[in-house]
Amino acid sequence: MESIVFGIGITALAGALATVAGAAENTESDIGSQGDPNSQVQLAPQMGYIHRIFNKAVAGEPPAYGLWIALGAGIAWAFMAMQINPILAIVLGSGLAVFVQGVYATTAYLGRTASLAKFGQPVYVDILKSMTTVTMAHAFVAIFTTVTLCHLINAALGHPFPLPLLGIVWGIALGAAGSATGNPFYGKERQYQNQKFGAGVPIAASGNIVRYAEAGERNSLDNGWFSAKLGGPASGVCFGLIVFLELWRTVLFEQVGAGWGAIIIGIIIILVFTVIDRYIEVWARKNYGPYQKPTEEASS
Amino acid sequence: MTVKVEKIEGGIPHTTIMVAGLIASVVCIYLTYINVLTGTQLFSFFGGLGTVAALVWGSHTIKHLCSYGIGTGVPSAGMIAFGSGVIAMLFATKYGIAAPVVAVVLAAVIGLILGYVANNVLNMRIPVMIQSLVEMAIIGALVLMGYAAMMTGSFEFTSLTTGNVVILGLSLPSYQASFLGGALIATAFMLGAIAIQHPFNACLGPNWTQDRMLMLAAECGFLSMITAAVMSMPLIQMSAALVSLFVAIIGWFYTYSKYIELSQRDAAAWLDSKPIPEVEGQ
Amino acid sequence: MSAVAAKPTAGSAVDMTAMIIGLIILLLVIAATYFVFGSGLAFMALIGIIIGGVLIGFGVHFVPVGGAPAAMGQAPGIATGVAMLAAGAGLAGLFGGAWAAQTTDNLYVIVITGAVGGGLMMAITCMFVTFIYVFGMGIPCASGKVLKDPITGDTQPEFKSQGTEGHGLPFVSYVGGVIGGLFGGAGGTLIYLMLLDLYKEELPGMMNALPGQVLPIAVTLAGMFAIGMFLVNAVLAAYNITGTIEGPHDPKFKRFPRAIVASAVASAVCGIVAIMIVAL
16 A cells, blocks of 8 residues: 555656656757757748747757657766766756757757758857757756656656666657647747638648737747747646556556556546547537638738 | 768778678677677677768768758757668667668668658759668768677567566566666667767868767767776676777777877867967058 | 648559569569478568568558648648658557567457557547647548548538648548558568567577576567568558558559558568567
């Protein structure tokens, strides 16, 4: 009984850490325009819209976070093997991983922008100086929390995978959940604020991203502020739920019915989410109603 | 297996880079064998240099392959390279001194079959597909072997699985505190998989230049080597790890500043705190 | 993922000769394993790995991914890369399966636990995608490839906004995502389990150590190979659908026989090498 209570406590803590990680991950990638919305930041200068948005194309979010987390976990493992206390080891590991992330961010921005010279997109050094540090700070939060939750899963809950292997698994899952949830909110809602609300961006408008702010020119910190409203928290809750429910069903129900308990609970959870999804979909169809009968492909 | 070099104006031809990368990488990995001959671990850093050579070659292979448009992101190419390379590399470590050569041959075979499957069964019909996947599997295997040699001082299976904390290598913690037992290979996997695709992913665009991309590839290699040196600390002597770290930092600093210079050369303008240039009609 | 204006070249035709050659390679590998190792654990491991690889390759076809245009609401699906999203789900499943493998020996329980782990990850992710589209951006879900949702019968074209190919995840895509996660999780776990059993059996003799001592090595080797083979299969399947697919109702879904052959061959080749590490 005591071990189950302990397990539930760890599960809750891991879920909370994962929530913070997801929120920080999405905000970080949106400040850097990483992931799919990056294609528009890259496209804009080619359509004649020179901008001051950070263009940090390290890789897609899942592989990039696979590396940051696996690296943080690997270095933390190495320090722990040298008899350094785990908390300090995780902080050091995350710090070094963030250094790597920062260097990759600068080289990605310089590389992409220099390759756009033909269209007159200049390199803004001040973007490098002010945005890289902010993404590094967010990345540190994401890496530290995820490596910590991996360590908890390994050390407290007794998962057989060593720390770096858990890092690769949850790093890729973190990037996948964060990019799936957060990308559309940044890509459609922020980059194309000037387009009609409640409709997809017409393909003809691609590249015409918003480049001016309430005052002056928009930079990526404004985008981080915007994503932190909904995209970030939603990604956080998404990743938090994934980690929490996955651990919860195993810790509580693994012993029930020789392992079938966890399976049945998992299927029930999937069905619950299916019902919620269907409800949202129908709600949208009813309340938003159909668009006008589509005519010829007209651009707005 | 026809080679159709596309839009690589001037610069070094791909074949040259391939041959140089292969030879440099294999030779560097073999140089870690001096460790065994001299009984020290100070020469482990050659493994790291081998990964840098392989990654430079790999970035150009990715450029070669992805200039055809493979329908999915550039990073996926790095993933398939290392997914096939890791298997060949671990198998090869069983063969002692012959390991790097076995890794190259076996990875080539795996890559050949994967390339055939992708090109013909999946009907992708990309002329360089088979050759590229062969190269990538070899690169994946060599990079992982380089990291293994750098972090453990040797590329043999027993040293990958046995930590050097305990001298006899028979008690429980010695297996756990090893390159494989601690799954440091997972970190090496991701380090290589990102470093191989990043140079092309970051430098793609109409003003792509070869020297800038290759410099970035070397920079990524040295950056990964810094972290690999840190991770090698519990596995080899501290002095050897520090030598690796020192070499990596020097190499990284040089390539990073060089890369910034090259970016400055290629960029349209290099501005600090300046507004968007005014273009009429906006 | 990246801004390369890629022109996918893979057609939908099936190259029969290549398929047959692929199947011959597959049979050769299986036969070679049988003759070298007999019908013991190693042979069963190879069969398990091939089945696992096929499950992964097939499962990727269900995962609704729209790539870069999906992030702008220009195309339906999830806005990320297909190989990596499938990997995220499959590895989450592998995590659950590996954990279950510690407490039980029942193959079905372990593999189904892994499958449910992958399905759970996709269910939550897909639900949040719909949530963001509907409550964050005010956009209803609409498919661009079919007139009616094959499961619910909802009509699609009038919910498609002007100048786009559709957006969001219609219910059939959601179900596809969950099925993809289930297959991916099951496949990854099966590969892991097969290799783990083999390594636990063979490594102690090979390394002259007690089974308990080599357990970390066996876990890492099996886990690393499971991840590696997962990525190889997922990327090959992603190549097959040229990076984007709407789900099981997409016409591209019909290309899956090619991916099954490709995954089987790729898994067999990788699998036999992974087996030879300990059994040769």
